[in-house]
Amino acid sequence: MVLTLRVEDVSVRLDGGPALDGASLDVADSEIVALLGPSGSGKTTLLRVIAGLQRADGGRVLLEGEDLRNVPPHRRGIGLVFQDHALFHHRDVAGNVAFGLRMRGDRPGAVEQRVRELLALVGLVGFERRSVGTLSGGEQQRVALARALAPEPRVLLLDEPLGSLDRRLRDRLLEDLSALFARLRVTAVYVTHDQTEAFALGDRVAVMRDGHIVQTGTPDELWASPADEDVARFLGLGIRNGVAIRPEAVAVRRVREGERGDGVVESATRQGPTVRLKIRLVEGGELDAAVTSLDHPAAGDRVSIDIDPEGLVELR
Ligand SMILES: Nc1ncnc2c1ncn2[C@@H]1O[C@H](COP(=O)(O)OP(=O)(O)OP(=O)(O)O)[C@@H](O)[C@H]1O
Ligand SMILES: [Mg+2]
Structure with missing residues (x-):
C-alpha cells in the first residue's frame, strides 16, 4: 500500500x-x-x-x-x-x-x-x-x-x-x-x-x-468486530451483558396464544429493504432486530426472539 x-x-x-x-x-x-x-x-x-x-x-x-x-x-x-x-x-x-x-x-x-x-x-x-x-x-x-x-x-x-x-x-x-x-x-x-x-x-x-x-x-x-461498546453502539449494534449483537442475527416472531414471549416491539421502522425493530425485553433492556419479511411484527406486538450465535461479538 x-x-x-x-x-x-x-x-x-x-x-x-x-x-x-x-x-x-x-x-x-x-x-x-x-x-x-x-x-x-x-x-x-x-x-x-x-x-x-x-x-x-x-x-x-x-x-x-x-x-x-x-x-x-x-x-x-x-x-x-x-x-x-x-x-x-x-x-x-x-x-x-x-x-x-x-x-x-x-x-x-x-x-x-x-x-x-x-x-x-x-x-x-x-x-x-x-x-x-x-x-x-x-x-x-x-x-x-x-x-x-x-x-x-x-x-x-x-x-x-x-x-x-x-x-x-x-x-x-x-x-x-x-x-x-x-x-x-x-x-x-x-x-x-x-x-x-x-x-x-x-x-x-x-x-x-x-x-x-x-x-x-x-x-x-x-x-x-467493533473495538468496544461505544463503537458497537455507534454503528447500531445492540449490547447485552458486554456482548454486541448484530441486528440481522436476531430472528423475531409474534407469540402464539398464551405464550409469554421475550419482549414487546416498541417501534418498527423501515430502512430500505429491512425493517428495524426495537424490542423491549421482558428481562429488562432493549434489543434491535433487522428483519426482511414484509409480514413483520408491529409496535405493540409481543414477540419471541432467537439469536444466531454467529451474530454475537464478544467485546474486549
Ligand atoms: N474555535 C474553537 N474554539 C474553541 N473550541 C473549539 C473551536 N473549534 C472547535 N472547538 C471544540 O473542539 C472540539 C472538536 O470540534 P470539531 O469541530 O472538530 O468537532 P466535529 O467532530 O467536527 O463536530 P461536528 O460533527 O459537530 O461538526 C469540540 O469540543 C469543539 O467545541
Ligand atoms: Mg465538524
Missing part, C-alpha cells in the same frame, strides 16, 4: 480543552477514508490541521513523506469541500471553478479547457455563466467539488459535503461521488457523522471519539 497521507499523533488544544488528543490516521494512494464520529469528536479540527488551517500543538502531518509543518495551506496540494461550500457569490460557475487555476497562474486557454472538463465531470455542462446564487443546494455542492478537483489536488478533504441536502439528493450525490472518486482515483478523507454515508463511500472507515481515532477498518471489518 502506497501511503499518501499520514497523520501522526496530532494534538490540538483550543480554549475549551483538547479538540484533538493523539489522532493518528493513514490514507493510502487512491483510497477514500471516511472519518465517522459524533458531533464534537474533532473531525473538522483534524481536517483543518491537515489543510494547514489549524496549527497542531503536537504530532505531525506527512504528505507523500513530506512533513507539512512549514508548508502554507495553498502550497499543500490539498483540495477542500466543506458543508457550507463557501462559493464566491460574486463570480459565476466558471469563475468559481477557475479560481484555483487562475491563482496559480495557469494560461487562460488552459483554464477554460479545464473548467469545461470539470463541469462535464460533475454534470454541469451549460452552467458556466450561471450565477451561483441561482443554483440549487446540490448544484452548488457540485460546483464546490469541481472547484476543489480542478487543480488536481494530491488529497481531497470533504467535511459533511452533503450535510445540508435532503435525503434523496444525498443518496443520489453519494452514488455520483462514489463513481467519480473511483474513476479519478482520488485520495480523500470524507467526514460524516452518518454511518450509512461512511459505509457507502469509505474504502475504510475511521471511527473518531474524544479527539482521537478509536478504530479503523473496512465497513465489513467494523461490523464484524
Whole structure:
C-alpha cells in the first residue's frame, strides 16, 4: 500500500480543552477514508490541521513523506469541500471553478479547457455563466467539488459535503461521488457523522471519539468486530451483558396464544429493504432486530426472539 497521507499523533488544544488528543490516521494512494464520529469528536479540527488551517500543538502531518509543518495551506496540494461550500457569490460557475487555476497562474486557454472538463465531470455542462446564487443546494455542492478537483489536488478533504441536502439528493450525490472518486482515483478523507454515508463511500472507515481515532477498518471489518461498546453502539449494534449483537442475527416472531414471549416491539421502522425493530425485553433492556419479511411484527406486538450465535461479538 502506497501511503499518501499520514497523520501522526496530532494534538490540538483550543480554549475549551483538547479538540484533538493523539489522532493518528493513514490514507493510502487512491483510497477514500471516511472519518465517522459524533458531533464534537474533532473531525473538522483534524481536517483543518491537515489543510494547514489549524496549527497542531503536537504530532505531525506527512504528505507523500513530506512533513507539512512549514508548508502554507495553498502550497499543500490539498483540495477542500466543506458543508457550507463557501462559493464566491460574486463570480459565476466558471469563475468559481477557475479560481484555483487562475491563482496559480495557469494560461487562460488552459483554464477554460479545464473548467469545461470539470463541469462535464460533475454534470454541469451549460452552467458556466450561471450565477451561483441561482443554483440549487446540490448544484452548488457540485460546483464546490469541481472547484476543489480542478487543480488536481494530491488529497481531497470533504467535511459533511452533503450535510445540508435532503435525503434523496444525498443518496443520489453519494452514488455520483462514489463513481467519480473511483474513476479519478482520488485520495480523500470524507467526514460524516452518518454511518450509512461512511459505509457507502469509505474504502475504510475511521471511527473518531474524544479527539482521537478509536478504530479503523473496512465497513465489513467494523461490523464484524467493533473495538468496544461505544463503537458497537455507534454503528447500531445492540449490547447485552458486554456482548454486541448484530441486528440481522436476531430472528423475531409474534407469540402464539398464551405464550409469554421475550419482549414487546416498541417501534418498527423501515430502512430500505429491512425493517428495524426495537424490542423491549421482558428481562429488562432493549434489543434491535433487522428483519426482511414484509409480514413483520408491529409496535405493540409481543414477540419471541432467537439469536444466531454467529451474530454475537464478544467485546474486549
Ligand atoms: N474555535 C474553537 N474554539 C474553541 N473550541 C473549539 C473551536 N473549534 C472547535 N472547538 C471544540 O473542539 C472540539 C472538536 O470540534 P470539531 O469541530 O472538530 O468537532 P466535529 O467532530 O467536527 O463536530 P461536528 O460533527 O459537530 O461538526 C469540540 O469540543 C469543539 O467545541
Ligand atoms: Mg465538524
